[in-house]
Amino acid sequence: MSKLLTIIGGGLAGCEAAWQAAKQGVSVKLYEMRPNRMSEAHKTDMLAELVCSNSLRSKDVSTGPGLLKAELEAADSLIMAAAKESEVQAGSALAVDRNIFSAYIENLILQNPLITVVREETESLPDKIAVLATGPLTSQPMTQSIQAAIGAEHLHFYDAIAPIIDAESIDSSKVFLASRYGKGGDDYVNCPMTKEEYDKFYDALMEADTVAAREFENIKVFEGCMPVEVMAKRGRDTLRFGPLKPVGLPDPKTGKTPYAVIQLRTENREKTAYNMVGFQTRLKWPEQKRVFSMIPGLENAEFMRFGSIHRNTYINSPLHINSDLTMKNRPNIYVAGQISGVEGYIESTAMGLIAGTNAARRLNGLEPILPPRTTAHGSLVHHITASDPKHFEPSNINFGLLPADEETLRIRDKKKRREKMAERALKDWTEFVACKMKG
Ligand SMILES: Cc1cc2nc3c(=O)[nH]c(=O)nc-3n(C[C@H](O)[C@H](O)[C@H](O)COP(=O)(O)OP(=O)(O)OC[C@H]3O[C@@H](n4cnc5c(N)ncnc54)[C@H](O)[C@@H]3O)c2cc1C
Structure with missing residues (x-):
């Protein structure tokens, strides 16, 4: 089997997937349709453009976004490296200069001898091993190809989501x-x-x-x-x-x-x-x-x-995506980013990391690896693959998705409890990352 991975979409998920796959020694062709065809929200031709806010949210590990970012950083995430390089002051949040951020990512992708960027729209799901990372604003022909693969009723376009409140x-x-x-x-x-x-x-x-x-x-x-x-x-x-x-x-x-x-x-x-x-x-x-x-x-x-309402093309993933992020009826396709049913910049990145890693492992003849359920990555994968498909809604990372066990539930102070859960998550994640690199 040739060790060439096709990645469709040079956004946050696609770039992270390419980076992780190249680290495993796999060659990557990264297809990005801009600037030939622009999406409704992107304004530049840069890879990994942030379409809206410049914030990657809290840095505190006792919050969902803080924990997810700590995990990404521990796994040598390209997106996190760019965020650190382009950080601007924003209190307890990690905010970035969006131009420096995208330029950093684009430079490292272009300099990587294993990655070739192709500025072309991909119009249909390929037959070879590929990562689909076309995002919430996936182009029309690709949308139709996905609909043909899974059925039109399982691809959603508009996200009308209500706020979620911490019970405590x-x-x-x-x-x-x-x-x-x-x-x-x-x-x-x-x-x-x-x-x-x-x-x-x-x-x-x-x-x-x-x-x-x-x-x-x-x-x-x-x-x-x-x-x-x-x-x-x-x-x-x-x-x-x-x-x-x-x-x-x-x-x-x-x-x-x-x-x-x-x-x-x-x-x-x-x-x-x-x-x-x-x-x-x-x-x-x-x-x-x-x-x-x-x-x-x-x-x-x-x-x-x-709460929010915006165009968001996403798959009803609990019905159509396996826990290694392959599509059930097109197992050569790994789904990453917002289209996999997560919501947010860092969540999309995280699914890029898992999809890119597993696709590369497959090309290297290795078994997929699944992030532990106790981690923020594992909790997102669990949400998109094990939720009730009838009521499935994309989610960002929050502690409501992480499993609490008896030990953590005994801690009455919420902040301390979350710190304990984060400590456990980071320990399990460190072991996962070591195993990911070993093969
Ligand atoms: C209007 C809007 C505002 C948002 N604001 C925020 C926010 O403030 N904070 C936040 O955390 N999240 C936000 N999101 C949600 C989401 O996190 C981001 O959209 C994020 O960029 C998703 O990452 P991604 O890699 O999945 O997709 P993207 O970053 O959109 O990357 C997908 C890439 O694929 C390319 N592409 C699409 N179709 C094809 C094709 N057929 N062939 C080749 N290339 C293709 C696109 O040009 C794009 O570069 C917003 C979403 C939208 C739509």
Whole structure:
């Protein structure tokens, strides 16, 4: 078998995959369609362009992004090396100068004797061993080729995601557990509102600042993913007949039906994280924090993920991707980056690292290696391959995805508990990296 790996897409995931594969002695052809064909959001012809914010989020290892970055760094990630080289001051976050960042990556890729960059669009899934890393804005012909391989209904385009809240930051004295009409036990956390509270919240929501829709995102939003602020504009009471409807949810403290109720649905079995039902939104992140913290019980809510709506081409990965990141019905294709069902720059990079490593190992005649479940990488792989496909949503990395065991659950202080989980993750990751290099 020739040791040539095709990588489609020179974004964050594709560049990381190329770097990791070359480190394993494999030759790489990296296909990038820009500048011949531009995506709707990219502005340059540079490899690994950051399409929006210049932040790679927190550096603190007791946060999901901090831990994931520490793991990437320990695995000699190209993207992390570039981030360190181009860092600008941003408090506890790792922010970068986007031009220096992309230039650093492009230089190292171009200088690598094993990597050839081909500036061409790839229009269909190849038959040879390849990494698909075409990102959330995958070009149209490739989108059709993926649809043909997995079925149109399993490739999603618009991401309407609601915020996720850390369970421990919810004020339990103000909320109650119940399901509407008592169907389904205590599945939901319910935040009841009086008329006065609802009116204040509604006014704040109406005045809040939203992220400008990009031209390509000016889609006619269908009801199922309508932003909460757009729905609210239809009338003061619309939300009370929609996601905030109180019927069937009497407050056990008063025995009465509240004026409005916000429901929070658990995100994981451990019930450490909750999703705000119906709260997909285009509000700016600080505005989400400000306005949603007005909801009773959420005054000190810690947002593990904020809501958003944008074009996002991604595969329903639990149905179609194996744990080594190969496609189930096209096992020569490794899926990496945002299209694999993760969300975010560093998460996309992480899936590039795993896909590039495993594709190269295959070409070298070696078994795939799977990151331990206890690590941030392992938790992302678990999320995209083992979630319920019926309710699958892309996720960024957060501690809600990491498994807590008895030892860590005994630690009551959240920060200390996460530090312990991070310590365990980094230990397991170090062993994984050593084994990855050995073959
Ligand atoms: C508008 C928008 C804003 C975002 N903002 C943020 C943010 O602020 N922070 C954050 O963490 N995440 C953000 N994301 C999410 C995501 O993390 C980034 O999109 C990230 O760049 C994904 O990495 P990737 O490598 O999977 O894809 P990309 O970085 O997009 O790379 C994919 C590459 O493939 C190329 N390509 C596409 N189709 C083909 C083809 N057929 N042949 C050859 N090349 C092809 C593209 O030109 C591109 O260079 C945003 C996403 C979008 C769409």
